[in-house]
Amino acid sequence: MSDPQTEPTLSSKKETSARKSRRTSRRYERRFVAQSPYSSWLVTTVSGLGAAVMGAGAWSYVYGESFKKAAEVAAAASDASPQSFFRVEAVPSYILAAGAALTGLGIWIGTSSETPLRVGAPGIAMERGEIRRMAWSGVSKIAWEAAALALLVEGDDETGQAWTFRVPVKSHAEAVGWILREALDRVPGVVDIDKDVLDQMPRANPHAGEKLDLEPLQVVGKRDALTQKIISYEPEARVCTRCERIYDKKSVPETCKCGASLLALRTSEAAEGDPNQEERA
Ligand SMILES: [Zn+2]
Structure with a gap:
Protein backbone atom coordinates (compact mmCIF):
# COMPACT_ATOMS: atom_id res chain seq x y z
CA MET A 1 0.00 0.00 0.00
CA SER A 2 2.17 2.77 -1.21
CA ASP A 3 -0.69 4.88 -2.43
CA PRO A 4 0.00 8.22 -0.78
CA GLN A 5 -3.71 8.84 -0.34
CA THR A 6 -4.45 5.71 1.67
CA GLU A 7 -1.27 5.84 3.75
CA PRO A 8 -2.31 8.55 6.20
CA THR A 9 -5.80 7.09 6.54
CA LEU A 10 -4.36 3.74 7.57
CA SER A 11 -2.02 5.16 10.15
CA SER A 12 -4.65 7.42 11.62
CA LYS A 13 -6.99 4.45 11.80
CA LYS A 14 -4.37 2.53 13.74
CA GLU A 15 -3.93 5.45 16.07
CA THR A 16 -7.65 5.74 16.71
CA SER A 17 -7.95 2.08 17.51
CA ALA A 18 -5.04 2.34 19.92
CA ARG A 19 -6.62 5.32 21.60
CA LYS A 20 -9.94 3.52 21.66
CA SER A 21 -8.53 0.43 23.33
CA ARG A 22 -6.93 2.59 25.98
CA ARG A 23 -10.21 4.36 26.52
CA THR A 24 -12.29 1.21 26.68
CA SER A 25 -10.05 -0.42 29.26
CA ARG A 26 -12.69 -0.60 31.94
CA ARG A 27 -12.25 1.73 34.81
CA TYR A 28 -15.02 2.27 37.27
CA GLU A 29 -15.89 2.68 40.90
CA ARG A 30 -18.93 2.07 43.05
CA ARG A 31 -20.63 4.73 45.09
CA PHE A 32 -22.19 3.68 48.39
CA VAL A 33 -24.67 5.75 50.33
CA ALA A 34 -24.70 4.85 54.01
CA GLN A 35 -27.52 2.65 55.23
CA SER A 36 -29.44 3.63 58.32
CA PRO A 37 -28.08 2.18 61.55
CA TYR A 38 -31.73 1.65 62.58
CA SER A 39 -33.46 -1.52 61.54
CA THR A 111 -30.82 8.06 56.05
CA SER A 112 -27.59 8.08 57.96
CA SER A 113 -25.25 10.98 58.51
CA GLU A 114 -22.30 8.81 57.41
CA THR A 115 -20.67 10.15 54.26
CA PRO A 116 -21.04 8.36 50.93
CA LEU A 117 -18.03 6.24 49.95
CA ARG A 118 -16.54 5.27 46.62
CA VAL A 119 -14.58 2.11 45.99
CA GLY A 120 -13.01 1.14 42.69
CA ALA A 121 -10.02 1.40 40.39
CA PRO A 122 -8.73 4.73 41.75
CA GLY A 123 -8.91 3.59 45.38
CA ILE A 124 -11.21 4.45 48.28
CA ALA A 125 -12.80 7.87 48.41
CA MET A 126 -14.98 9.76 50.85
CA GLU A 127 -17.51 12.35 49.71
CA ARG A 128 -17.55 15.06 52.30
CA GLY A 129 -18.32 18.11 50.24
CA GLU A 130 -15.42 17.38 47.96
CA ILE A 131 -13.95 13.98 47.27
CA ARG A 132 -10.94 12.89 49.29
CA ARG A 133 -9.32 9.81 47.87
CA MET A 134 -6.73 7.25 48.90
CA ALA A 135 -5.25 5.44 45.93
CA TRP A 136 -4.57 1.73 46.37
CA SER A 137 -0.87 2.54 46.22
CA GLY A 138 -1.38 4.89 49.16
CA VAL A 139 -3.06 2.33 51.42
CA SER A 140 -0.63 1.04 54.04
CA LYS A 141 -2.98 -1.02 56.21
CA ILE A 142 -6.53 -2.32 56.32
CA ALA A 143 -7.52 -3.85 59.64
CA TRP A 144 -10.64 -4.79 61.55
CA GLU A 145 -11.60 -2.99 64.74
CA ALA A 146 -13.83 -5.43 66.58
CA ALA A 147 -14.79 -2.92 69.31
CA ALA A 148 -15.97 -0.30 66.80
CA LEU A 149 -17.29 -2.91 64.33
CA ALA A 150 -15.48 -1.00 61.65
CA LEU A 151 -12.82 -1.39 59.02
CA LEU A 152 -9.76 0.70 59.78
CA VAL A 153 -7.99 2.12 56.74
CA GLU A 154 -4.57 3.74 57.10
CA GLY A 155 -2.40 5.38 54.49
CA ASP A 156 -1.84 8.59 52.53
CA ASP A 157 -4.42 10.42 50.48
CA GLU A 158 -3.80 11.53 46.90
CA THR A 159 -1.99 14.66 48.03
CA GLY A 160 0.38 12.60 50.18
CA GLN A 161 -1.21 13.57 53.50
CA ALA A 162 -1.47 10.86 56.14
CA TRP A 163 -5.08 9.76 56.50
CA THR A 164 -6.81 7.23 58.73
CA PHE A 165 -10.51 6.52 58.58
CA ARG A 166 -13.02 3.94 59.73
CA VAL A 167 -15.81 2.37 57.75
CA PRO A 168 -18.54 1.10 60.10
CA VAL A 169 -20.00 -2.19 58.96
CA LYS A 170 -23.44 -1.26 60.28
CA SER A 171 -23.97 1.73 58.01
CA HIS A 172 -21.59 0.75 55.19
CA ALA A 173 -21.79 -3.04 54.94
CA GLU A 174 -21.74 -3.01 51.13
CA ALA A 175 -18.76 -0.68 50.99
CA VAL A 176 -16.90 -2.86 53.52
CA GLY A 177 -17.51 -5.88 51.29
CA TRP A 178 -16.17 -4.08 48.25
CA ILE A 179 -13.19 -2.48 50.00
CA LEU A 180 -12.09 -5.94 51.11
CA ARG A 181 -12.68 -7.52 47.71
CA GLU A 182 -10.79 -4.80 45.85
CA ALA A 183 -7.99 -4.63 48.41
CA LEU A 184 -7.49 -8.41 48.33
CA ASP A 185 -7.42 -8.31 44.53
CA ARG A 186 -5.22 -5.26 44.18
CA VAL A 187 -3.03 -4.80 47.25
CA PRO A 188 -3.37 -8.05 49.26
CA GLY A 189 -0.26 -7.23 51.29
CA VAL A 190 -1.97 -4.42 53.23
CA VAL A 191 -4.95 -6.47 54.39
CA ASP A 192 -4.16 -7.34 58.00
CA ILE A 193 -7.22 -9.39 58.95
CA ASP A 194 -7.37 -13.02 60.07
CA LYS A 195 -8.97 -15.42 57.66
CA ASP A 196 -11.74 -16.48 60.04
CA VAL A 197 -12.60 -12.82 60.64
CA LEU A 198 -12.55 -12.20 56.89
CA ASP A 199 -15.00 -15.05 56.44
CA GLN A 200 -17.50 -13.22 58.65
CA MET A 201 -17.28 -10.01 56.65
CA PRO A 202 -19.95 -8.84 54.21
CA ARG A 203 -19.45 -10.11 50.67
CA ALA A 204 -18.96 -7.86 47.65
CA ASN A 205 -22.41 -7.91 46.13
CA PRO A 206 -22.16 -7.30 42.36
CA HIS A 207 -25.37 -5.26 42.44
CA ALA A 208 -24.36 -3.12 45.39
CA GLY A 209 -23.87 0.60 45.07
CA GLU A 210 -24.06 2.80 42.04
CA LYS A 211 -21.52 1.87 39.38
CA LEU A 212 -19.77 4.92 37.94
CA ASP A 213 -17.74 4.80 34.75
CA LEU A 214 -14.47 6.67 35.01
CA GLU A 215 -12.17 8.44 32.63
CA PRO A 216 -8.85 6.74 31.87
CA LEU A 217 -6.21 7.42 34.49
CA GLN A 218 -4.52 10.79 33.99
CA VAL A 219 -0.78 10.07 33.97
CA VAL A 220 0.74 13.31 32.72
CA GLY A 221 2.12 15.29 35.65
CA LYS A 222 2.19 12.23 37.94
CA ARG A 223 5.45 10.81 39.27
CA ASP A 224 7.13 7.54 38.46
CA ALA A 225 6.55 5.28 41.46
CA LEU A 226 10.26 4.43 41.69
CA THR A 227 12.30 7.31 40.35
CA GLN A 228 9.83 10.10 41.25
CA LYS A 229 10.48 11.49 37.78
CA ILE A 230 7.49 13.44 36.48
CA ILE A 231 5.71 11.88 33.51
CA SER A 232 5.39 14.58 30.89
CA TYR A 233 4.15 12.61 27.94
CA GLU A 234 1.40 9.98 28.08
CA PRO A 235 3.05 7.32 25.87
CA GLU A 236 6.02 7.31 28.28
CA ALA A 237 3.92 5.93 31.11
CA ARG A 238 3.10 2.37 32.06
CA VAL A 239 0.42 1.75 34.66
CA CYS A 240 0.10 -1.26 36.95
CA THR A 241 -3.38 -2.58 36.24
CA ARG A 242 -3.82 -3.71 39.82
CA CYS A 243 -2.82 -0.77 41.99
CA GLU A 244 -2.50 1.95 39.30
CA ARG A 245 1.09 2.81 40.25
CA ILE A 246 2.64 4.72 37.38
CA TYR A 247 6.08 3.98 35.93
CA ASP A 248 8.19 5.50 33.23
CA LYS A 249 8.32 2.96 30.43
CA LYS A 250 12.13 2.97 30.66
CA SER A 251 12.17 1.96 34.31
CA VAL A 252 9.35 -0.53 34.78
CA PRO A 253 10.45 -3.06 37.42
CA GLU A 254 9.72 -6.76 37.10
CA THR A 255 7.33 -6.70 40.02
CA CYS A 256 5.17 -3.86 41.22
CA LYS A 257 5.18 -2.91 44.89
CA CYS A 258 1.66 -4.33 45.09
CA GLY A 259 3.04 -7.74 44.10
CA ALA A 260 1.77 -7.79 40.52
CA SER A 261 4.12 -8.89 37.75
CA LEU A 262 4.90 -6.06 35.37
CA LEU A 263 6.79 -8.14 32.83
CA ALA A 264 4.10 -7.55 30.24
CA LEU A 265 4.51 -3.79 30.61
CA ARG A 266 8.29 -3.80 30.29
CA THR A 267 9.67 -2.56 27.03
CA SER A 268 12.77 -4.16 25.59
CA GLU A 269 14.54 -0.97 26.66
CA ALA A 270 13.72 -1.53 30.30
CA ALA A 271 14.40 -5.26 30.19
CA GLU A 272 17.81 -5.09 28.51
CA GLY A 273 19.95 -2.04 28.45
CA ASP A 274 18.49 -0.17 31.38
CA PRO A 275 21.46 1.43 33.15
CA ASN A 276 19.39 2.16 36.29
CA GLN A 277 18.36 -1.42 36.69
CA GLU A 278 21.23 -2.34 38.97
CA GLU A 279 20.99 0.78 41.08
CA ARG A 280 17.46 -0.14 42.03
CA ALA A 281 18.09 -3.81 42.61
ZN1 LIG B 1 0.83 -2.51 41.29
Missing part, protein backbone atom coordinates in the same frame (compact mmCIF):
# COMPACT_ATOMS: atom_id res chain seq x y z
CA SER A 40 -35.43 -1.24 58.33
CA TRP A 41 -38.75 -2.26 59.94
CA LEU A 42 -38.57 0.78 62.20
CA VAL A 43 -38.02 3.08 59.23
CA THR A 44 -40.86 1.44 57.31
CA THR A 45 -43.21 1.56 60.30
CA VAL A 46 -42.58 5.20 61.11
CA SER A 47 -42.77 6.36 57.49
CA GLY A 48 -45.89 4.27 56.91
CA LEU A 49 -47.52 5.64 60.03
CA GLY A 50 -46.65 9.17 58.91
CA ALA A 51 -48.24 8.60 55.52
CA ALA A 52 -51.35 7.09 57.13
CA VAL A 53 -51.73 9.98 59.56
CA MET A 54 -51.28 12.51 56.75
CA GLY A 55 -53.97 10.69 54.82
CA ALA A 56 -56.26 10.80 57.84
CA GLY A 57 -55.57 14.51 58.22
CA ALA A 58 -56.40 15.18 54.60
CA TRP A 59 -59.53 13.09 54.83
CA SER A 60 -60.77 14.78 58.00
CA TYR A 61 -60.09 18.15 56.39
CA VAL A 62 -62.36 17.27 53.46
CA TYR A 63 -64.88 15.72 55.84
CA GLY A 64 -64.79 18.79 58.09
CA GLU A 65 -65.10 21.10 55.10
CA SER A 66 -68.34 19.48 53.96
CA PHE A 67 -69.84 20.06 57.38
CA LYS A 68 -68.47 23.55 57.66
CA LYS A 69 -71.37 25.24 55.91
CA ALA A 70 -73.91 23.36 57.99
CA ALA A 71 -71.97 24.14 61.13
CA GLU A 72 -71.78 27.83 60.22
CA VAL A 73 -75.50 27.95 59.70
CA ALA A 74 -75.99 26.17 63.00
CA ALA A 75 -73.53 28.50 64.69
CA ALA A 76 -75.33 31.55 63.33
CA ALA A 77 -78.68 30.16 64.45
CA SER A 78 -77.58 29.28 67.97
CA ASP A 79 -75.30 31.65 69.86
CA ALA A 80 -72.33 29.30 70.03
CA SER A 81 -69.03 31.08 70.27
CA PRO A 82 -67.15 30.98 66.93
CA GLN A 83 -63.87 30.42 68.82
CA SER A 84 -64.76 26.90 69.89
CA PHE A 85 -65.88 26.06 66.38
CA PHE A 86 -62.59 27.21 64.83
CA ARG A 87 -60.61 25.18 67.29
CA VAL A 88 -62.45 22.04 66.24
CA GLU A 89 -61.90 22.96 62.62
CA ALA A 90 -58.14 23.21 63.21
CA VAL A 91 -57.90 19.53 64.21
CA PRO A 92 -57.36 18.23 60.63
CA SER A 93 -54.35 20.51 60.21
CA TYR A 94 -52.88 19.25 63.50
CA ILE A 95 -53.26 15.71 62.20
CA LEU A 96 -51.64 16.74 58.90
CA ALA A 97 -48.74 18.34 60.75
CA ALA A 98 -48.27 15.28 62.95
CA GLY A 99 -48.28 13.05 59.85
CA ALA A 100 -45.72 15.26 58.15
CA ALA A 101 -43.54 15.19 61.27
CA LEU A 102 -43.70 11.39 61.42
CA THR A 103 -42.85 11.09 57.73
CA GLY A 104 -39.95 13.46 58.25
CA LEU A 105 -38.74 11.38 61.20
CA GLY A 106 -38.96 8.28 59.01
CA ILE A 107 -36.79 9.92 56.38
CA TRP A 108 -34.37 11.18 59.00
CA ILE A 109 -33.80 7.81 60.64
CA GLY A 110 -33.83 6.13 57.23
